[in-house]
Amino acid sequence: MDSSRPSERPWTERPFPGDRPLRIGALLSGKGRGTNLQALIDSCAEGRISGEIAVVISTTPGAPALERAHRHGIPSRTFPGKSYADGEALDDAILACLNDHRVDLICLAGYMRKAGQRLCEAYRWRMMNIHPGLIPAFCGQGLYGGKVHAAVLEYGAKVSGVTVHFATEEYDAGPIILQKCVPVAEDDTPETLAARILPVEHAAYSEAVQLFAEGRLEVLDGRRVRILPKRG
Numbered sequence: 001m002d003s004s005r006p007s008e009r010p011w012t013e014r015p016f017p018g019d020r021p022l023r024i025g026a027l028l029s030g031k032g033r034g035t036n037l038q039a040l041i042d043s044c045a046e047g048r049i050s051g052e053i054a055v056v057i058s059t060t061p062g063a064p065a066l067e068r069a070h071r072h073g074i075p076s077r078t079f080p081g082k083s084y085a086d087g088e089a090l091d092d093a094i095l096a097c098l099n100d101h102r103v104d105l106i107c108l109a110g111y112m113r114k115a116g117q118r119l120c121e122a123y124r125w126r127m128m129n130i131h132p133g134l135i136p137a138f139c140g141q142g143l144y145g146g147k148v149h150a151a152v153l154e155y156g157a158k159v160s161g162v163t164v165h166f167a168t169e170e171y172d173a174g175p176i177i178l179q180k181c182v183p184v185a186e187d188d189t190p191e192t193l194a195a196r197i198l199p200v201e202h203a204a205y206s207e208a209v210q211l212f213a214e215g216r217l218e219v220l221d222g223r224r225v226r227i228l229p230k231r232g
């Protein structure tokens with residue numbers, strides 16, 4: 001065989017071996033409700049995720065998510081964005097906290113800031129995001145939360161849904177782990193569509209995190225995610 005030829009097999013990476021309970025760091029910004037965080041907390045408590053939320057990190061003091069962490073006895077830390085010289089300094093503080101808590105996987109759960117390069121590099125294929133729409137449509141900078149649903153309705157799309165993907169330096173552009181479709185009704189408003197999509201988000205996020213916890217996610221060529229069969 002000509003060894004100078006590039007291999008035709010894709011370059012693969014498995015970010016977590018699935019040989020120990022997963023330690024999750026949840027990262028939030030703004031005053032979001034934190035229902036995705038709550039779904040992850042409940043899934044860990046009820047055994048649907050083989051792991052625990054090791055720390056909840058918010059960049060907004062007084063965020064409801066911090067209260068959720070407190071109620072469940074989960075350590076939480078606040079790093080107010082304004083207290084740091086720039087995004088990199090904020091990321092460094094967050095990274096140190098993630099290291100202190102030996103976090104394997106970051107779950108962005110309503111994190112509307114862009115994760116900086118150092119955070120992305122340190123947690124390459126170990127940082128997930130949930131988006132309330134079907135990427136690559138209706139996503140990117142400025143399209144988050146209710147704005148996604150308003151854009152879907154304005155465009156006249158007949159389906160929307162949920163995407164769980166690995167977060168990278170670019171908004172909503174990393175390898176897709178799971179997608180679920182949700183039909184759009186003729187008389188939907190952004191609020192009714194959001195209400196139909198939210199429980200699907202909760203289930204999809206836990207499902208994706210459990211696939212990671214079981215060591216069943218493999219990233220091919222830095223682009224596609226292969227879900228490996230369940231072992232034994």
Ligand code: GAR
Nearest residue numbers: 032033034035036110130132144145
């Ligand atoms: C969720 O709908 C989540 O998908 C969205 O923010 C909401 C947070 O709700 N995230 C994005 O749009 C990120 N691009 P929650 O605080 O109840 O989990």
